[in-house]
Amino acid sequence: MMKSKLTLSGAAGNNGSYKWLALALVRALLVILCVMTAVFFLIRIVPGDPAKMILGEYSTPEALKNMHHTLGLDLSLWDQFTRFVKLLFTQGDTGNSIIAGTSTRELIAERAPVTLLLIVIASVLAIIVALLLATVAATHKDKLLDHLIRIIPAVTLGMPVFWVGILFILFFSVRLGWFPVGGIGEGWSGTLHSLVLPAVTIAFSQIPTLVRSLRAQMLEVLESEFVVTLHAAGIPSRVILFKHVLRNSALPTLMLLGVNVSYLIGGTLVVEQVFGIKGIGSLLFTSISNRDFPVIQGIALYCALAVVIISLLIEIISGWLDPRTKGKS
Template sequence: MNFLRFGLRRLAEMALTLLAASFVIFGAMYLAPGSPADFLLSGRSASPAALEAVNRQYHLDEPFAVRYFRWLGQLLHGDFGRSITYRTDVSRLLADRLPSTLLLVAMALVLVVVVGLVLGRIAAVRGGAVDSTILVTTTLAVGTPSFVAAVLLQGLFAVRLHWFPAGGTGDGFVQMLWHLTLPAVALALYLIGMLARVTRSAMVEVLGQEHVTVALSRGVPRRKVMGRHVFRNALGTVLTTGGLIVSTLLVCTVLVESAFGVGGIGQLLELSITTKDFPTVQAISLTMVGLFMAVNLAVDLAHPLVDPRIALAPRRSPA
């Protein structure tokens, strides 16, 4: 019952957050200098009649509140509007480009979770020179921005060694995986370092707790203590970074997709901002907010499974 109540409450909060985000996203675009009409006219001087026709076609001559509620009503019916730049439905653009971005983010997320957790656990368990080496390596990874990693990986493995394609997405699922390998590594590098350090710190902290010391003193095998007591208890702390990891992946994918020429929504967002394509920018921004909230919900639901001491909802105190 607590699980159902918690889920319904979080869904209501997500709906309110999406509503607030939609207002901020819609309003922020119209606070930016310039207008879509400038792009449509390509800098040419236009007669007042031509300018009025463009503004009327895209409802730019209407009050802000009218435009916002019209857009909101279209969203409720699954209509994101029509792209000013590409002259097609934004929904079709998202359907064409979203799979590439989701696959790229999924590949990067797998790398972050697997490599980050393994490195963090090895550093905490081994200690000594192994710990120092991993700390130095992860420090370098954390200090390398995604776009710098993209340029370095592309120059070494694509241009010089010819091990991977320099860009694009290829044809078919297997080719897409091959083309997205380097972008996924560039996207994951910073977060691998961050997650490894968080995992190490959390495990070292648990290692110093009394119940771990008692278990080791009673002769419980060290491997069993590390797996059942230390690593599992540290996962609660690690899991709290899940939302930060996904949000960073979604933000950095704009830079990585542009560097590798991946035709995803990140590259589409950059081009749409440049051309003042309001409907496309608003749709992509709102989609990213929705994905981020969905991941946060999944993290909150997974927390009690990792740590049973965490309740989904606060218990009422007895009368």
């Protein structure tokens, strides 16, 4: 009898987990569909004629009409949207670039590796520095080190990421000569060396919120009853800190990092422009100035897709680490 109850309980738990995962996937799909629709219509609301961008200011009405037909701009908005959705789901593309004439997917895939590498380096730096600062602040509560570290979020949160990048260039590149002013070096070593300063700039904008969140969570765990019991049992403080406190404090910070993914990607695109890195960011700004809406749509959709996938993965990891978080945004 007891065995049958345990089996039923396990089956119910599995069904609940599958239901939660299915709902998370449905939410992610709905977000992607909403972004896809918004990107399509917002781009077409912005003033400007792509055909005139291609042919020039003094193009004839007949030439403009032919170019509109070539680009499919003479169709109704619904027909354009239907073609856009069909192309996106069948080929994973938003069409050919108006300026370059090549596939948007190929243009983005060519620039994506540098941008992805920059995001990974910046994320790793932000997590490592946030862990160190939050740990020091939490273990030295209300002391000098804690007050100094708590000042960091108050000061740095108001600094625009592009302004921080310019300051870093002036000091570390122009004055000290430690890093290149911009661009990408040759080979793996040159690439990594040239991406250090941009990655630090991006991480600089993420560290304050992570430190503040992780410090608050660590203080809450340090003051909990089970930590007091572990100290009373004679377990070394270092073991308690790294094995129990950090483990129980990391989950809310992990969820916060998932929320900040969109800001991280957006900041990366801006920083690429500041440092002259030929990644997705520079492609986006060039496409905006040229009114190349297929490329703009492609970048917006791929970035939104990346944000949704990363947020979904963090939600799944959080639910796996702590089942109580399932279904919570």
